[in-house]
Amino acid sequence: MKDQELYDIFHSYHPEMSSEEDFMARLNEQMDAIDKKRIPSLWERTRQRHFLPWAAGIAAVIAVGLFLFMPSKTNCPEEADIYPARSDYQTMLSMTQSFPTFEETVADIEQSGQQLKLAIAGMKEGEKKN
Numbered sequence: 001m002k003d004q005e006l007y008d009i010f011h012s013y014h015p016e017m018s019s020e021e022d023f024m025a026r027l028n029e030q031m032d033a034i035d036k037k038r039i040p041s042l043w044e045r046t047r048q049r050h051f052l053p054w055a056a057g058i059a060a061v062i063a064v065g066l067f068l069f070m071p072s073k074t075n076c077p078e079e080a081d082i083y084p085a086r087s088d089y090q091t092m093l094s095m096t097q098s099f100p101t102f103e104e105t106v107a108d109i110e111q112s113g114q115q116l117k118l119a120i121a122g123m124k125e126g127e128k129k130n
Contacts, residue, residue: 100108
């Protein structure tokens with residue numbers, strides 16, 4: 001559309017104006033409808049404002065209760081008293097110097113293999129004599 005056509009459309013439109021009382025009544029109805037829509041959201045916000053302090057207070061009471069009633073080393077029996085095997089295990093670990101190295105483990109396996117060969121050879125000789 002051209003500018004002149006738009007100008008003609010907007011300037012040729014002259015709606016009938018109602019009285020001021022009708023206009024104000026309609027405006028008040030629209031404002032009341034908007035207020036009715038806004039009241040639930042306002043109520044929700046107010047309810048949340050009252051809920052948060054209560055929730056924070058309950059969380060604080062739980063935290064203080066846990067702190068006061070949490071077992072400590074002074075009122076708990078020692079673990080070694082409950083599990084005597086644990087102290088034996090710790091004693092055994094303290095007596096060992098360290099774990100064997102890879103080379104030591106391989107040497108032990110080779111020595112065991114040689115001893116096994118000798119034992120098998122001894123058994124075969126014993127069978128031959130019988």
